[in-house]
Amino acid sequence: MKIFQLFAAGLCVALPISAYAQDKPELTIYTYDSFVSDWGPGPAVEKAFEETCECDLKLVAAGDGAALLSRVLLEGERTDADIVLGLDTNITARATETGLFAPYGKAPSYLDVPIPWEDKIFLPYDWGYFAFVYDNTKLSDVPDSFEALIAAPDDLKIVIQDPRSSTPGLGLLLWVKTAYGDRAPEIWEKLEPKILTVTKGWSEAYGMFTEGEADMVLSYTTSPAYHIIAEDDHTKSAASFKEGHYMQIEVAGKLASSDQQELADDFLKFMTSPKFQDIIPTTNWMYPAVFPYSGLPAGFETLITPTESLIVDPIEAEKTRDAALAEWLTALSQ
Amino acid sequence: MANRTQPIRPIHFIAGGGAFALLLVLTIGTVIAVWTHAEIGSGLSSSDWSAVRFTLSQAFVSASVSIVLAIPVARALARRKFRGRALMVSFLGAPFILPAIVAVLGIVAVWGRSGWVSQAIAPFGFSPLNIYGYFGVVFAHVFFNLPLATRLLLQGWLSIPAEHFRLCAQLDMSPSEIGKHLERPMLWSVLPGAFLLVFLLCISSFAVVLALGGGPRATTVELAIYQALRFDFDLSKAALLAVVQFGLCTSVALACIFIAKPTNFAFGLDRPPERWDGKGTFHIICDSISLILLTLFLFLPLLALFIRGLIPIAHLPIKIYAAALNSVVIAVGSAMLTIVMSLALAALIIRIARRRKRISQIVEGLGFLTLAASPFVIGTGLFIIINPYISPFAVALPVTALINAAMSLPFALRIILPAMTRAEDHYGTLGDSLGMERWTRFRIAIWPRLKRPIGFAAGLSAALSMGDLGVIALFAPPDIETLPLMMYRLMAAYQLKMASGVALLLISLSLILFWLFDRGGQLEHHTR
Numbered sequence: 001m002k003i004f005q006l007f008a009a010g011l012c013v014a015l016p017i018s019a020y021a022q023d024k025p026e027l028t029i030y031t032y033d034s035f036v037s038d039w040g041p042g043p044a045v046e047k048a049f050e051e052t053c054e055c056d057l058k059l060v061a062a063g064d065g066a067a068l069l070s071r072v073l074l075e076g077e078r079t080d081a082d083i084v085l086g087l088d089t090n091i092t093a094r095a096t097e098t099g100l101f102a103p104y105g106k107a108p109s110y111l112d113v114p115i116p117w118e119d120k121i122f123l124p125y126d127w128g129y130f131a132f133v134y135d136n137t138k139l140s141d142v143p144d145s146f147e148a149l150i151a152a153p154d155d156l157k158i159v160i161q162d163p164r165s166s167t168p169g170l171g172l173l174l175w176v177k178t179a180y181g182d183r184a185p186e187i188w189e190k191l192e193p194k195i196l197t198v199t200k201g202w203s204e205a206y207g208m209f210t211e212g213e214a215d216m217v218l219s220y221t222t223s224p225a226y227h228i229i230a231e232d233d234h235t236k237s238a239a240s241f242k243e244g245h246y247m248q249i250e251v252a253g254k255l256a257s258s259d260q261q262e263l264a265d266d267f268l269k270f271m272t273s274p275k276f277q278d279i280i281p282t283t284n285w286m287y288p289a290v291f292p293y294s295g296l297p298a299g300f301e302t303l304i305t306p307t308e309s310l311i312v313d314p315i316e317a318e319k320t321r322d323a324a325l326a327e328w329l330t331a332l333s334q
Numbered sequence: 335m336a337n338r339t340q341p342i343r344p345i346h347f348i349a350g351g352g353a354f355a356l357l358l359v360l361t362i363g364t365v366i367a368v369w370t371h372a373e374i375g376s377g378l379s380s381s382d383w384s385a386v387r388f389t390l391s392q393a394f395v396s397a398s399v400s401i402v403l404a405i406p407v408a409r410a411l412a413r414r415k416f417r418g419r420a421l422m423v424s425f426l427g428a429p430f431i432l433p434a435i436v437a438v439l440g441i442v443a444v445w446g447r448s449g450w451v452s453q454a455i456a457p458f459g460f461s462p463l464n465i466y467g468y469f470g471v472v473f474a475h476v477f478f479n480l481p482l483a484t485r486l487l488l489q490g491w492l493s494i495p496a497e498h499f500r501l502c503a504q505l506d507m508s509p510s511e512i513g514k515h516l517e518r519p520m521l522w523s524v525l526p527g528a529f530l531l532v533f534l535l536c537i538s539s540f541a542v543v544l545a546l547g548g549g550p551r552a553t554t555v556e557l558a559i560y561q562a563l564r565f566d567f568d569l570s571k572a573a574l575l576a577v578v579q580f581g582l583c584t585s586v587a588l589a590c591i592f593i594a595k596p597t598n599f600a601f602g603l604d605r606p607p608e609r610w611d612g613k614g615t616f617h618i619i620c621d622s623i624s625l626i627l628l629t630l631f632l633f634l635p636l637l638a639l640f641i642r643g644l645i646p647i648a649h650l651p652i653k654i655y656a657a658a659l660n661s662v663v664i665a666v667g668s669a670m671l672t673i674v675m676s677l678a679l680a681a682l683i684i685r686i687a688r689r690r691k692r693i694s695q696i697v698e699g700l701g702f703l704t705l706a707a708s709p710f711v712i713g714t715g716l717f718i719i720i721n722p723y724i725s726p727f728a729v730a731l732p733v734t735a736l737i738n739a740a741m742s743l744p745f746a747l748r749i750i751l752p753a754m755t756r757a758e759d760h761y762g763t764l765g766d767s768l769g770m771e772r773w774t775r776f777r778i779a780i781w782p783r784l785k786r787p788i789g790f791a792a793g794l795s796a797a798l799s800m801g802d803l804g805v806i807a808l809f810a811p812p813d814i815e816t817l818p819l820m821m822y823r824l825m826a827a828y829q830l831k832m833a834s835g836v837a838l839l840l841i842s843l844s845l846i847l848f849w850l851f852d853r854g855g856q857l858e859h860h861t862r
């Protein structure tokens with residue numbers, strides 16, 4: 001019977017869940033896992049904002065990309081979230097359409113995002129380029145375009161992410177579509193023999209790449225910066241593609257249902273200030289929306305700069321998405 | 335049925351019925367919740383139907399291969415005694431309880447393009463192995479489920495009374511005659527259930543298929559559900575797909591339950607079986623080969639994970655202890671719930687079976703329902719049900735324990751029900767004829783025969799719950815982490831080395847929990 005006593009004890013520990021009282025106003029932000037983790041920007045951002053706001057900032061990991069939006073849709077107007085941070089321009093049109101988000105006011109004039117910023121609802125906090133990352137000690141003949149990748153030897157294998165479950169995966173879908181238009185299905189069909197596998201998310205793909213399973217992995221041009229700065233490992237590089245590189249701009253928006261409208265506005269202002277922005281490069285490993293006065297951290301200067309930035313505007317992305325996905329499915333299912 | 339002395343008491347209806355109702359709410363109730371919450375609606379597309387076809391085909395192949403391979407292995411384990419056998423049987427639970435992504439990385443480290451095997455054969459001019467695609471999916475599923483199938487079949491072998499084997503030896507029967515008279519009837523009663531379990535597990539597979547499937551050709555219904563829920567936010571389609579998945583699983587479940595033939599072994603004195611057969615060289619070689627291959631196939635990836643995690647595990651942050659405690663608490667709580675629910679259900683099923691065989695089979699079949707259910711739909715549905723009344727964050731741990739318990743109920747029921755049936759039929763009858771009181775009857779006649787399966791089921795359930803990510807991800811409040819959640823967050827933040835340390839800790843804790851429960855069930859019981 002000892003086993004049952006153990007069970008009972010276990011359950012008693014599990015039941016009383018943190019129900020703490022709070023006098024300070026609380027600002028709840030829904031974001032993605034890697035943002036809130038100890039190695040992400042979360043802890044530093046929380047500390048910096050709480051120093052100025054007389055409030056309690058709560059960062060909740062609620063999925064990434066489309067899943068984050070679905071979570072807010074699921075909760076509807078009852079949601080606890082005041083701000084959603086971590087959508088990108090590929091789904092902001094859909095997010096705007098839901099009517100759940102409210103305008104943030106005036107865009108700061110000093111944004112370092114490579115495109116003019118016109119969105120009144122979502123404000124960018126960082127951005128980056130998608131790219132194929134490789135090990136420069138193993139791969140010597142680095143493809144410099146999708147065509148070159150297709151023409152590469154048969155044993156060169158890439159790992160990509162599924163556009164249905166991952167933000168980079170969706171980015172690649174739009175990258176090929178933007179660069180090749182009607183030729184996109186043909187590119188995918190020819191690319192198929194090079195694709196070792198398609199993973200659910202970025203982590204699995206990147207894990208397989210670092211294990212040496214694949215020669216290249218879909219990631220960001222800024223990924224090598226992590227290895228250089230955090231690990232002093234100079235073996236990872238991003239391949240520069242002649243077609244240009246598709247951009248991801250990550251944004252945050254305030255919910256209309258929030259009971260902390262002013263505080264939410266304060267946070268969005270804080271988000272484009274140096275206190276937030278300076279944290280981004282070496283925690284989220286992306287380009288900040290506003291570059292630090294002192295310049296980007298050492299190591300970032302070694303990264304490739306795409307000759308052309310590709311991006312479709314949110315409304316166009318929303319229109320192309322389903323058709324591009326259908327093409328992708330057909331091309332890779334043959 | 336000879337036994338009419340055991341009435342269905344109210345307690346059986348309340349406890350069993352309660353467990354049954356809870357199952358229905360979690361499975362069908364959540365689908366309805368998701369359905370009614372839907373605003374837009376779209377039917378199934380052609381790619382959804384090809385997902386259905388792929389799901390069925392890979393699950394059928396994976397389950398068949400697992401079961402066929404499990405037969406020689408289980409027989410070898412049943413009739414051989416060797417040093418380390420107990421440890422090997424305990425470790426058989428390991429692959430099954432690994433979180434999918436950890437297992438995939440382990441498999442890749444050994445069998446992948448740059449894995450141990452590819453490197454070992456490279457000097458001989460072989461090109462690297464390619465395990466991606468349809469083969470990879472089946473390979474990974476066999477890795478996960480062969481041990482489970484082996485354990486289930488081994489349980490079947492152990493259920494043959496020792497006296498039967500002694501009688502066979504006295505009659506000088508050959509191994510093939512023993513096969514005909516004892517093993518084949520036993521297999522007919524155990525195989526369909528084992529096949530069904532593995533089949534259902536492979537149907538709802540998601541992460542494995544995505545990582546090793548090689549592309550969108552390998553799309554399962556579960557992935558289509560994920561897409562509908564998270565990518566398109568098309569709740570009605572998610573509900574529709576969930577219903578399709580129920581339909582598929584139910585038809586296979588019914589087929590298996592009707593194929594299964596109950597065994598008719600006389601009852602023995604519960605002595606540990608002594609085996610006089612299979613002493614020939616041929617049989618010894620066969621058994622040794624099966625066991626060695628199993629060891630290599632299963633334990634190499636585990637070894638790879640162990641080696642990889644060994645250094646990082648020493649450098650884990652302090653927060654890991656809180657996460658580990660949360661995981662253990664959820665696991666133990668859900669194991670306890672699983673056992674209570676499956677005992678209640680099993681008692682009810684056995685008592686209904688005495689009167690209405692068909693109805694009891696349907697109840698038993700519905701006990702498998704959670705395997706056919708999509709964790710994504712359960713999570714989302716429960717979220718929709720709970721959210722208007724109470725913040726889902728506030729009940730994260732209990733809800734996770736509850737859902738995990740429901741998810742492991744099918745295994746527990748599969749393990750406990752046959753044991754309880756046998757105990758009731760053999761010893762329960764004896765207890766009744768001796769006029770034993772209810773509690774005494776349970777303590778002396780039933781419990782000693784249930785201890786071992788209960789221990790195994792509790793261990794399995796605890797370990798399954800440890801490795802589960804699905805539900806907690808939807809409910810977890812910001813300040814509560816579990817080990818799998820932490821591992822994923824580390825991986826997402828480039829901390830792959832540290833993540834492998836967490837993975838090793840997760841595997842170790844799962845195994846320890848499993849071992850403690852499993853061992854606890856096998857301790858000597860004094861019936862005097």
